[in-house]
Amino acid sequence: MGLKIFKAIWFLSMIAVLANVLYIYAGLPETVLIEDAGPTSFSMGKETFFYIITPMIAFINAMVYLVSSVFRKDLDFRAWFHGLIVALNIFFIIALSFIGLYNSGERYAYRSIDFVIYGSIALIAIWALGWPVYSVFRRLKHKELV
Numbered sequence: 001m002g003l004k005i006f007k008a009i010w011f012l013s014m015i016a017v018l019a020n021v022l023y024i025y026a027g028l029p030e031t032v033l034i035e036d037a038g039p040t041s042f043s044m045g046k047e048t049f050f051y052i053i054t055p056m057i058a059f060i061n062a063m064v065y066l067v068s069s070v071f072r073k074d075l076d077f078r079a080w081f082h083g084l085i086v087a088l089n090i091f092f093i094i095a096l097s098f099i100g101l102y103n104s105g106e107r108y109a110y111r112s113i114d115f116v117i118y119g120s121i122a123l124i125a126i127w128a129l130g131w132p133v134y135s136v137f138r139r140l141k142h143k144e145l146v
Contacts, residue, residue: 017057
């Protein structure tokens with residue numbers, strides 16, 4: 001049951017990240033500023049940015065199918081992995097939205113949303129640590145029953 005719920009949430013997050021990529025791409029200027037660290041800034045063309053980020057997101061989301069085919073019997077791990085990809089998709093949505101906002105030319109207090117970006121990174125870290133903790137507790141519980 002949990003796997004079906006995580007599959008549905010993953011599918012919706014995949015559609016959301018795709019819609020976000022297309023929306024952000026439409027609003028980006030021809031030169032996308034990725035990092036502005038004073039004299040050393042990093043920028044790239046709008047199309048280059050799109051053609052780098054889209055295959056990366058597609059590959060990460062396609063990993064769900066690879067994991068599902070390799071770990072057919074372990075439904076708990078597959079559900080956890082779907083959740084991990086959902087957390088990554090949330091990070092991509094937030095990061096791409098930030099890049100789009102930063103390149104929009106509007107005056108905005110960027111420091112006021114740093115907790116959202118760091119929160120999405122924390123969500124990925126917490127979710128990634130969730131599986132090892134769950135598997136340790138599952139083994140301890142199994143040893144107690146035996």
